[in-house]
């Protein structure tokens with residue numbers, strides 16, 4: 001995952017929104033990042049700090065909500081959290097692998113606070 005490119009895209013979205021709203025500055029950017037999105041926390045925060053300089057988000061805080069990986073077993077009709085960072089999901093009840101991931105892949109802007 002290229003965190004700098006990601007940080008720039010986030011800032012682009014945020015600045016476009018702020019301009020449309022006639023805001024002077026962006027206060028906070030809320031992100032939803034899935035466990036399987038491949039984003040590294042430290043790398044993203046570092047990239048964001050660097051990329052936000054000179055933008056409307058210069059003083060903005062990045063609030064990242066990390067979404068755990070959740071899979072669904074068709075056989076048991078059960079949702080369960082996947083501990084494996086590689087997304088290998090074994091149902092804890094029937095021990096069968098499942099490919100149905102309910103959440104954990106998301107990556108996007110959740111909310112924006114401007115002033």
Ligand SMILES: [Zn+2]
Pocket residue numbers: 073074075076077091092093094095096
């Ligand atoms: Zn099962």
